[in-house]
Amino acid sequence: MNIKALFKILILLLLMALGIGSCTSNKKAVEVTSQEKKAFEQKEGDTITIANDSLEYDIIIIEPGYNVWLQSIAKPRQYYSQSFLENRNNIYVREWNARVMQPQRYSPNLYELQINYDFNINYGYEVNYQLYNYFIYFQRKYNQRLGPFVPRI
Template identity: 50%
Template sequence: MKTLKQILVLFAVSVFFWACGSSPINKTPVQKEEPVVIANDSLEYEITIIDIGFNNFLNSIAKPEGFYSQQYLEARNRAWVVTWNQRARTPNQFNASIYENIIDYQPTVDYGYEVNYKLFNYFLFAQRKYKMNLGGGFRTNRIN
């Protein structure tokens, strides 16, 4: 009887290890997200955003280009850049891994629609992802 019990235990353990070893955890390859480049070649202005999820946000959640006027985007960006830069300059008060860099955005420069559109949407994305508020009365929904 003891031998039968040992065989059953050995069989159960073998089935357990076989089941654990044969079930794929994740066979789909992990795709690296491409950084989003915000650039205006004529002004030699460029921001590269490497924040996981922003590409998806820009392609599936953000309002389409043309939804907002350039003037609206510029106004939001000016306000949000001020707040962002204040936080980037005080890493002891704000998360330095979020506010890593100062954004050199001059209110008198015409960066064009595409730069303003992508920067605006990055600010929306960051507010949702990091559950922060850059101010200005613009409500954002959080990303789960």
């Protein structure tokens, strides 16, 4: 084998190593506070209904600890604009629904049902606020990532 061929193989191996290295995830688990851990460890089921009566739309969330988390840890109402919430919910709902359709890849125990969220409907602030916060709660509790954003409080 001549030096040119050896050099090409070395370059190819180097590029492959860099490619493999860039495929590994640098995503660290989100740091969860002790107050959040208490909410996540709740055993009794909370049932939250998010509704917009004028649109006849509601979401029912049955998740132990969510209401405690929402009341004590989530950012207060009006912290985010409605357009911010709608944009994030758009991303999260699309990814959520994609995962529901792939039970062989994503746990059907986490992603049970699709969310029927029409991006062209104005559901109002409260629906968007609570849906967004559920996505943040869910991602932090189950160490999931539904989009390119780190789920922060």
